[in-house]
Amino acid sequence: SQTIHQWPATLVQPVGSPLSLECTVEGTSNPNLYWYRQAAGRGLQLLFYSVGIGQISSEVPQNLSASRPQDRQFILSSKKLLLSDSGFYLCAWSVLRGRGQPQHFGDGTRLSIL
């Protein structure tokens, strides 16, 4: 069966520090991968999605970047964190077969910027 792992679960970082969040998927090949951010009490905002190694699409301009160095690995990064980067970051995957596929979420990383 397929599983998705995210780490760390919780992170507290000072403003201006770098960030690296990692997500890996097991049990499937060529998944679509997604990074979402959820502000406190808010909905899910799609940040990046990837349909293959090295293929990243950004949904919103921001202080963050994403990379997909391997088929089942998705990394969210920042060179300098801002206070507004605080939130709950969720990685998700879906089968790479076009539309109508459910997305499955990892447990998320709760990021607090001080």
Place this chain on the structure above:
Amino acid sequence: QQPVQSPQAVILREGEDAVINCSSSKALYSVHWYRQKHGEAPVFLMILLKGGEQKGHEKISASFNEKKQQSSLYLTASQLSYSGTYFCGTEGGSQGNLIFGKGTKLSVKP
């Protein structure tokens, strides 16, 4: 365009029913429903594809009216475990990307 969910919040007693609506201004290929408990990740409930089908999951079912670009989630005989925030995600494009509504917070009391 973000879909609009209504109501924003609902409080039920155990055993009562509820309906959560999701409405889009764009033509949709599918609507996805998720439930998120406090502090946890969203969990997939069901997906409704173009074609107007109705689906069920335990005592939770949903419908999709593609002409009206609307979906409704029906929770019958609610249980305490149904508490959480329900999100609809709409899919209209070719990539399979979802746009999520702001969520409906459901609280079931004993």
